Amino acid sequence: MSELEQQELQILQEVLKRSKEEYDEEIARREHLTHKVGSTSTGLHQEPLTNGTEPQAAAQPINSHGKKEDMQESEQSLAARSSKASDNCSTQSKTLPAVRVPVRAPAPLPTSREKSANQAAESWLEEARKEAGISKPYRELTAAQQEQLQHRAEYLRQQRDKLHALKKVQRGKSDAGEETSSPTPIPVPAPPAQILACEFYQYVLIFLFGFYKARDMNMRRLLTIGCWLSRAARRRVWTRASTERRVGVDLEGRKLEISTGKLAQLADGCSVVQVDYRQKAAAAGRIPTNYLRRELGTSETEILTSRLIDRSIRPLFPAGYFYDTQVLCNILAADGVNDPDVLAINGASAALAVSDIPWNGPVGAVRIGLIDGGFVVNPTRKEMGSSMLNLVIAGAPSSQVVMMEAAAENVLQQDFCHAVKLGIKHTQQIIHAIQQLVRELKVEKRTPQKLFNAPSEMVAFTRQLAGERIYTVFTDFSHDKISRDESVNKIRLETEEQIKEKFPHAEPFEVIEAFNAVSKEIFRNLVLTEYRRCDGRDLTSLRDISCEVDVFKPLHGSALFQRGQTQVFCTVTFDSLESSVKTDIVTTALSGIKDKNFMLHYEFPPYATNEIGKMGGLNRRELGHGALAEKALRPVIPKEFPFTIRVTSEVLESNGSSSMASACGGSLALMDAGVPISSAVAGVAVGLISKPNPEKVSEIQDYRLLTDILREILGIMNKSISKPRSERKEHGPVVENVRVPISRRAQFVGPGGYNLRRLQAQTGVTISQVDEETFSVFAPTPYALHEAQEFITEICKDDIKHPSALGLEVGQQIQVKYFGRDPTDGRMRLSRKVLQSPAATVVKTLSEKQSITMEAADEHTTSSS
Known part of the structure; x- marks a missing residue:
């Protein structure tokens, strides 16, 4: 069987x-x-x-x-x-x-x-x-x-x-x-x-x-x-108790309310926090604009918010817990004033806390803004428009930080630290409210049938069997990533065979987990006791960094950034403002973001880690890393810029910190493209190696921070390019405003926009209207702009013949009568013919009994017979 x-x-x-x-x-x-x-x-x-x-x-x-x-x-x-x-x-x-x-x-x-x-x-x-x-x-x-x-x-x-x-x-x-x-x-x-x-x-x-x-x-x-x-x-x-229970928290004048027991009672945990996450069009009072008029795929905002929630709750699951657990957050109603992402974190935390799922929560989350020098807890969408700081922080009991995500505009270090402390203080109020809800419901957590951890005797046997060999590999600083991985895998295969002989009834995951536990223990002790990494560097030393700009001439901007065995190639592409990212109506209604003319796209192909994988659509990791690097570069982009900017970051090889390498490479590419950024940007990843207290596991007895020095990275980057180019590259795109008089606008656009479409198809330019008489012409090359200008001149020129066609000479004075301006095109209405005598061919021959008397006046003519 x-x-x-x-x-x-x-x-x-x-x-x-x-x-x-x-x-x-x-x-x-x-x-x-x-x-x-x-x-x-x-x-x-x-x-x-x-x-x-x-x-x-x-x-x-x-x-x-x-x-x-x-x-x-x-x-x-x-x-x-x-x-x-x-x-x-x-x-x-x-x-x-x-x-x-x-x-x-x-x-x-x-x-x-x-x-x-x-x-x-x-x-x-x-x-x-x-x-x-x-x-x-x-x-x-x-x-x-x-x-x-x-x-x-x-x-x-x-x-x-x-x-x-x-x-x-x-x-x-x-x-x-x-x-x-x-x-x-x-x-x-x-x-x-x-x-x-x-x-x-x-x-x-x-x-x-x-x-x-x-x-x-x-x-x-x-x-x-x-x-x-x-x-x-x-x-x-x-x-399950069917009665509804509520708890509330006052966060500096704004009330956060959590309720359970009313909706979705068949789920292991249910919590409604004013709004609860995935973005539904009905919650924003809108109807989707796709052909089915219903919610289809997930949007970029939904994916980023899902990752925000995931990072807040994932670390608190028990070690060895690998059972399928699904957390769904749906927006049921939105007021258009408060952002739903922070509320979704608190809702997911409350739902897991009141369920019987094993989880070491709850967590609480708040957003901190910095407006006019003062900190605001959970600012509204309007207030965030003038905030210099956007900090989302999730904390666990005992004032521990679980997740932190931020974007800022030149905020001082002491102000940022104060914002973190303020956020942790208010997360504890939310945590206490959720704990009160759990006590009222008398929740009993289920005991997992099995946690996927290796037995202690198997770990001890593995340590005795392979500990010295693993330590030798980690202290051999001549290894690079590939050779070190090959040596460790060789020890792994040999050790697993001996473990299976010693423990014939062991599960495969137990054997693998035992080896991983020993490897982590040796690496942690190497950092904590010897202050060394496995490549021989101390805790703050840099890997070898090399930078190169203007890699390919036809590109609008390009840069190659390499740090150790992490290599990233970044490009910058300009396009018209019409190419900006247009958000869907639901995201616009909930977050107020209509479009953005700066974007960073991160790509991580399988060959970057010497693997074979499926190439295709965007995955959640690529989207999240791209958004992280985009947050680092957005504050230095000028507010008024005539182009839409797209930065692409392709990871060619990866040995850690590829997202921060994308921020460094993106900054170099922007300066190479001539974008007037306010300053260069460099990013580093920070690692924390800790030693828990054996008497109280929740406390840290000792720790080490693994990081790089930003000033040294910026100094190396400045050697390649220290400031943005004064001019964009000669083969880059150009944009120019063209004035078209109102009288010629209909002729310029053509019937049903025919002339405008013909111009864009023949020259490749993009035309957008600025005001009544001004049109913006974006051309991918200067030559395309020259062609477009000739086309516009030909269409809008006046159809006036030379004076010699009327028997007149240049400099000759003639008298004309002024009839005012044409109400349709605004041109003056002049006539010379009305001041001249009628032609002989049009004069009627009169009989002897008839006579005509004509008298010329200033503005009129009278006749009698």
Whole structure:
């Protein structure tokens, strides 16, 4: 049998064992009651359950109320559905005996007990005979067949007794006391329908397992899952408190409220904190704009917030806990004033705390802003627009920092440290409120069946076997990353074989974890006692750093940054402002961010670590590391810049701290591209090696910080390029504003925008309107801009012929009449013709009797005849 099959059988054996214990307890209780008030008989359904048929009610007197009848009908319908489901899973059509539901009836007379018992035994034999498909009467069968039927009848009777015993346990001790005090059994109210369904399905599944045995593996797995779930449901669904409980915290005038027990009561933990996270369009009062008008994939904001929550709660799970645990945060409502990410951290913390999942929480989270020299706890979205600091900090009990993420604009070190202390102070208030909620609910944490840790004796054996060899590799400073990994893996393979010989029944993960534990212990002691890293550097020494800019001439900006065996290639690309990132309507409604014209994209291909992997879409790690480096560079980008800037960071090889290498390389590439950044940016990763207190594990006895010196990194970067280029590269993009008079705007745009689209298609430029008479022209190259300017000049020129076409010469004065300006195009309306005499061809010949007198006036002409 496979390991999965053994686990399934163990689960079923446990279920059957517990059922037998409950049955034995019930039999003992019934025998005790029999001596006092006599036994009770039960009504049984005598009709077998077949495919496509419904169970018929037993025609026996029932002393019960409407609730008893409803319970019986629900049991019959559940039995019918169970029979149909089992027929679909079986390869043959079977006739299944009805699962007998005990129904309380009046106590029989003592003289009829023996007769009733005989009739019940005969009915069970008849039922077993029909199930086996035997047509002969029982008395005409052979002794072997009769014995087989008796065993089957006994099995069916046991299943009936188990179901009857389980129902009696649900009635409680109070009902048993009432039975004892009265000579006539009193009907007991039916248990809740959900509990009854779980009990009923549980024993139907056990019966079907005995019927099908091991014929169908899929059926066995289905029964295993069914028995397990029914057991879990009967044990837990009705033990959870259904009353809603709330706690509140006052954070400098802003109230944080946490409630549980009202929504999602089937989950292990549920907490609603004003808003609760994934971003729903309905929470922001909007409808998604995609073609399905519903939430589809996750947005960048959702992924970054998920990582924020993940980093806050992951460190507090027990060591060796690898069971699947899912935390879902959904925004149910948003006011558009407060950001939901911090509230989502507190909601996830409260949900894990009130659940029975093993977790060493809770945590509390706040956001700290720095506005006009003062610190603000949980500032609003409007206040964050003028804040110089955006610090999100999550703390654990005893004022410990679990997670910290920040973005700032030249904040002093002492101000930042003060903000951290203030944030930790307010996280403790949230933690105390969640702990109060846990005490009110009286939460009991479940004990994991198994933690994936190596036994101490196996770790000691591994330390004795490979400790010296691992220490030798870690203190051999001639190794690089690849050679060191190869040496350690060689020791690992040799050691694992010897561990398996010493511990033949050890699990594979235990062997691996034992070796990892010894390796970590040796490395930690090397840092704590000898103040050395495995490459020979002390705790603050730099790896070898090299920088190079303008790597490829056609690029707008490029830089290659290498620190040790971490190498990053960064590029800068310019495009029009129309190419800025447009956020979706939900993110805009919740966070107020409409678009951004600076972005950093981080790429980590598999070859960076000498591996083969799938290339494709963006993963959460790449998105998170890119956002981290983008936060480092955004404060130095000028507020007003005529281009959209995209920085790409491709990790070519990685031996740690690739995100901070991206920040350094991105800063060099921006200066190479001629972006007027306010200062160069360098980043380092900081590691903490600690030694816990053996008397109190939550306290740190000793620690070491592993970091680099930023000033030295900036000095090396300045040797490559110390300030941004004064001009952008000659083959880079250009942007220019073009004035188009209102009178020529219609001619410039063309009917339906035809001329504008033709211009952009032929020259490759991008045109956007600035105001009524000004258009911004973005061209990828200076040559494209020159072509666009010629095109615009040709379209917008005035169609005026030379004066010689009218018989005039340059410098000659003529008189014209002014009629004002044209209301459509704003041009002056002038006419010379109205001041001249009519042409001879248009003068009408008059008769002798007619005469014309004309008199020229200043502004009018009169005539008479």
